[in-house]
Structures are given as structure tokens and as C-alpha cells.
Amino acid sequence: MFVAEALACVQGLQLGLDLDLEFTAVEVEGEALLVVKKLQMGGEDKSEIYEYIKDGQCLSKGFQTCMFKYGHRSMNEVAHLLATKGLKNGEQRFMRNG
Secondary structure, eight states: OHHHHHHHHHHHHHHHHHTTSOOOEEEEEESOHHHHHHHHHOOOOOSTTHHHHHHHHHHHTTSSEEEEEEOOGGGGHHHHHHHHHHHHHHHHHHHHHO
16 A cells, blocks of 8 residues: 555656646645655655655655645545546546447
């Protein structure tokens, strides 16, 4: 779980930089408190996610401001519902067009 959360963070930061929309400030919100704390504090450790943490911290320097925040899973309920509905609508459109 921690590996997936750390990798998602790195991929999100990379996407923000790749989009070339000149984001100057970003907030990265994660559900895994351990990952968020490691991203906030830095420092070396021997965990299996250390390389992802290091990459995330390096990528965060590409923004003027980057904050890592913890968001409990219950806070993501609305986002989850919207994503699920969007996926269902996309599948229905595909079925009609396909």
C-alpha cells in the first residue's frame, strides 16, 4: 500500500511538471500518513519506499510551492463517486460509439 501511495505521488508530481501549464503551487494529498510524513521531512531511511520519497522531494522542487498533506480516506468519498460516475459514462459512450 505504501509503495502504491508513494508512486502515485511521484507520478502526480511528474504529470504536473510535464503538462507545462506553469503550475507554481501544488498540494499533494495522500491517504497514507507515513508516506506524507516522509515526504514532508525527508532524510534517508531504509524503507522500501525511500527511492520514491527521494524522487517526490526532487520533483517537488520544480514548483515554487509544494505542500504534502494528509487526507483521510473519507475526505475522498465525493471524488471517488465523481470518478466512478465518469468512468461509467465513458463506458456507456464507448459502447454506443463502438
